Amino acid sequence: MSDFPENATLGQMPESAILARIFPKLPHSDFTIVGPGDDCAVMRAPDSRFVITTDMMVQGPDFRLEWSTPHQLGIKAAATNLADVAAMGAVPTGLVVSIAAPPETTVSFLEAIAEGFHDACLELAPGCGVVGGDLSVSTVVVISVSAFGDLEGREPLLRSSAQPGDVVAVSGRLGLAGLGLEALFAGTQDIHPLLRSAQLAPWPPISQGKAAAVAGARAAMDVSDSLVMDASRIARASNVVIELDEAVLDGLASRLAIEVGVDAAHARQAMLFGGEDHALLVTFPSNQPLPPGFDALGVVRARVIGESPHVSMGGAAVAENGWNPYQNWNGELS
């Protein structure tokens, strides 16, 4: 057993003792051949190709310790990376996690982050686990994750593969995380639990990435920055126009407004321009039913002469507003 007290800080313990406390909390990957303990993990990549992505969260611009528990930080760091793997139509297989934190941080803080990773992997991406990582010191908490995934023999879902005539569909929620962030910034006392959890511990539909690919999806993204901003990226990559169905959006916004207690215009704004929901935005050929859990939001059409790739709604181009860490950070750290 450890000679260090439960409330020991990182600065009080050697790295080996810290890792001995954290390792048992981490989720195991079914794809591991050689696990933690060597210079690298060795993993199976059954497809022979693998997808890889990375996403970093920095205290201040990306999270605040007065808002997030370490368990929520673990969930969010895992979920954002898993969503990128899912958006390629792949199945997540492993995560590598690097954390820097001030020396006065308790080891139990890192254990709670590890438990967040555990819960997210277990529920969202069974079989995926943490296969390696690194610890360092810093003046703020930084959590950097790389994620791997297996394509299982399917072609990756690219942003550039949308075709005129495709149906644009979404799986997962839109608008909740953005409304949650607004409420946190506003200091709202009784934030609706759906908004709080969507912002602080997102729970994206990871298995829907594979489901979309199996169902013949063409292009996909996870909605990390905003529906309009990310749909615009598909439009540009595919050289098409994405037309969102205003009546559908208004219907969804009305339901969201009632659900979480905001007015409909506000809900609609959050659905179009709010970030961090990590819903899956997918285009499907129109000649087949959408897979379960996907709702049609619009269509892909060819550009007309003189028209740039863009997102339109109700016959007008929609401005590309959304999440931008460089614009959204006011310099505060807590």
Ligand SMILES: [Mg+2]
């Ligand atoms: Mg993404």
